[in-house]
């Protein structure tokens with residue numbers, strides 16, 4: 001139980017347990033578990049999937065996704081086997097992720113591994129909001145050292161339902177998400193700080209993979225199709241990897257689910273790269289566009305997703321015969337309205353992008369009425385959470401410009417640089 005090795009997806013060589021890179025190539029690393037069968041454990045939340053999480057112990061925190069069979073949306077779209085995975089807050093259905101997105105599926109196992117590494121580093125996380133919230137919520141309960149780097153425009157998304165830990169620091173960057181990532185990488189280069197690794201972090205991927213595990217246990221099979229809104233595409237890779245494990249188990253079928261991954265056009269780099277790979281014309285996308293300010297949601301706008309890297313999004317798409325979708329603002333608005341009316345819960349704008357892709361697929365017959373479909377509602381229930389939970393704002397301790405120059409903070413610039421080197425930021 002809880003036994004695994006980490007292996008390079010390109011050269012196949014075994015790697016150290018906490019490695020993020022193979023020394024010989026750029027490929028993603030993946031886990032291989034000793035346990036071949038998925039046996040739900042009598043443990044709380046996400047730790048139900050303990051055997052297929054890269055941990056050797058567990059913090060007493062971490063919720064799991066829920067799966068249910070749709071009647072409302074499925075009837076509307078003429079799909080007879082539509083299942084919904086919901087990661088968010090919806091107590092009536094047993095969904096208890098209070099920061100309201102599936103990023104908590106990543107933060108809990110990652111924080112557990114930080115404890116196992118037994119180093120004293122500060123974990124650095126760059127985020128457009130949902131990831132930062134998920135890590136801050138867990139860190140509020142484990143008191144681990146955490147540094148969040150968030151674009152200023154996304155600071156409105158920064159809240160948690162617990163008392164903020166004194167070990168959590170927030171840096172707001174006056175720039176976009178990519179600039180926040182670059183700045184976080186600079187910090188990670190200083191002693192005393194460690195990056196969480198994004199898509200390279202196997203705890204993040206296997207944590208997200210629990211969406212497919214939970215669904216397979218509920219449906220008793222691997223679904224034919226999987227729909228998700230993507231930014232980095234990590235959720236798509238995770239689903240592919242989890243489905244591969246389920247096939248190895250033997251009780252859930254032998255076919256991988258077709259990945260249907262969606263982005264909001266025109267700022268949709270994954271959609272564009274996928275179209276370019278197929279020489280497709282008419283793919284509206286602009287990687288460097290400033291149009292992101294006009295988008296239905298910018299939370300899934302990642303300028304440098306792990307697309308072509310071995311073990312990345314392109315590999316997951318081609319292994320599953322997958323499809324990328326471009327969704328307009330208008331389609332997203334309609335999808336959001338339809339979902340809220342038929343399923344009766346509010347959803348994250350990113351999740352509406354996945355619903356819109358499902359609507360496209362149902363109307364142009366890319367999926368058949370009897371196919372089994374899993375729709376991943378990656379975030380939702382924020383309105384519901386605000387009724388029930390205490391919402392504590394997470395304000396910035398330090399503000400920097402897009403190149404990481406200090407602009408505003410509690411201490412002088414000198415001190416900030418000095419302290420940064422010592423592994424502390426305040």
Ligand SMILES: *Cc1c(COP(=O)(O)O)cnc(C)c1O
Nearest residue numbers: 230231232233234235350378379
């Ligand atoms: C992060 C996020 C996504 C996209 O996730 P990937 O990392 O690209 O798989 C989708 N929806 C919500 C709500 C998110 O927070």
